[in-house]
Amino acid sequence: MIANSTKSSAMALRQALLALSFQFFVVPSKAIQHQNEAIQHLQASIDRSLPWDNDEALQAIAASMLLSVYEMENGESSLRWAIFFSGTKRIVDTIYTPGDTYEGDSATMMDWIFYYYTMCKFSVLHWLRKDEQQTWVARQRKIISKPPHSVSQHTATNRLIQVLTSWGCSLELLDILHEIFDNVLDRDSEHYRSPEHNERLEILEQRLHRLSPGEESDISKLDEVSTYNAQIAELYRLAALLYLQRVARNSPRDTPHVNKLAAEAYRALEVTARCDRPWPLFVIALEASTEDERRLVLVTIETLLERRPLRKFMMLRTMIQQAWSQNDLANSSNLDALLLYQSAINAQRVPPMFI
Numbered sequence: 001m002i003a004n005s006t007k008s009s010a011m012a013l014r015q016a017l018l019a020l021s022f023q024f025f026v027v028p029s030k031a032i033q034h035q036n037e038a039i040q041h042l043q044a045s046i047d048r049s050l051p052w053d054n055d056e057a058l059q060a061i062a063a064s065m066l067l068s069v070y071e072m073e074n075g076e077s078s079l080r081w082a083i084f085f086s087g088t089k090r091i092v093d094t095i096y097t098p099g100d101t102y103e104g105d106s107a108t109m110m111d112w113i114f115y116y117y118t119m120c121k122f123s124v125l126h127w128l129r130k131d132e133q134q135t136w137v138a139r140q141r142k143i144i145s146k147p148p149h150s151v152s153q154h155t156a157t158n159r160l161i162q163v164l165t166s167w168g169c170s171l172e173l174l175d176i177l178h179e180i181f182d183n184v185l186d187r188d189s190e191h192y193r194s195p196e197h198n199e200r201l202e203i204l205e206q207r208l209h210r211l212s213p214g215e216e217s218d219i220s221k222l223d224e225v226s227t228y229n230a231q232i233a234e235l236y237r238l239a240a241l242l243y244l245q246r247v248a249r250n251s252p253r254d255t256p257h258v259n260k261l262a263a264e265a266y267r268a269l270e271v272t273a274r275c276d277r278p279w280p281l282f283v284i285a286l287e288a289s290t291e292d293e294r295r296l297v298l299v300t301i302e303t304l305l306e307r308r309p310l311r312k313f314m315m316l317r318t319m320i321q322q323a324w325s326q327n328d329l330a331n332s333s334n335l336d337a338l339l340l341y342q343s344a345i346n347a348q349r350v351p352p353m354f355i
Contacts, residue, residue, distance in 0.1 A: 262289070
């Protein structure tokens with residue numbers, strides 16, 4: 001238990017939790033005080049000689065992650081969150097062996113990191129003003145608790161249950177997103193649309209299609225929370241397909257298969273009580289082609305802001321509206337989506353975090 005422990009890692013975790021709590025309740029002086037104390041205890045923990053015991057390593061990882069989250073929510077510096085996140089990755093390397101399967105607290109921690117890492121990779125991918133620390137983070141190897149394909153998918157029900165996770169999508173879908181981001185190439189790259197590039201994207205698209213719950217899966221039989229999770233997971237899947245088509249493949253917006261995907265995504269968004277996951281909402285919003293679709297997106301965000309006026313949702317609304325304005329000015333449904341993403345994201349002062 002961290003409550004009574006005097007180990008540096010436990011004290012760092014305690015102070016990081018307090019810093020986030022005071023940040024949430026908008027008490028900046030207290031938040032900064034506990035943040036500084038957390039950093040001091042974390043540094044003392046890291047300075048200890050290896051090997052660490054597993055519990056101490058997990059506490060240090062959690063503290064470093066929370067400090068990274070603190071900086072992401074703070075939004076004052078594009079560098080500080082990357083510093084803490086890169087620190088997290090270095091601590092994980094002391095206990096992580098690629099290819100091994102992890103369970104329990106270790107799995108929870110690694111999958112938490114993988115979710116944040118994947119979303120950070122997306123943000124850094126489209127951020128044109130990268131610093132050295134951000135570039136280092138984006139190039140790091142995946143940290144994942146188990147091979148995504150190791151989970152059994154024998155029935156449609158199992159496929160549905162797999163995507164009901166605390167971050168809104170399955171480990172498999174996160175792994176697919178990670179691979180898609182690696183395959184978003186500059187349009188002047190010699191590998192862009194090469195046979196190898198097209199083959200990789202085709203494989204990723206097929207993996208996404210296999211994650212579909214299918215018509216035989218009846219979510220009406222699930223409880224309210226499970227139904228909501230299933231709806232969010234489907235929004236993630238449709239957003240990933242849209243992003244693959246529009247950004248990785250550079251398919252025009254007015255092609256039939258993109259139109260069909262976008263229509264399906266907006267139907268899914270309409271039936272979802274709320275969508276509090278920034279990444280799928282952002283991707284789907286950028287494909288809005290009618291006033292009704294734009295209105296649905298804005299109502300969704302306003303509902304979120306009424307419940308919790310978080311800075312990330314305000315920034316999300318701003319980016320989406322800026323993208324719509326640019327699309328209107330371009331007066332073309334064939335505007336390269338890669339340029340649209342870059343424009344919306346780089347109009348911000350710091351890289352937005354889609355978490």
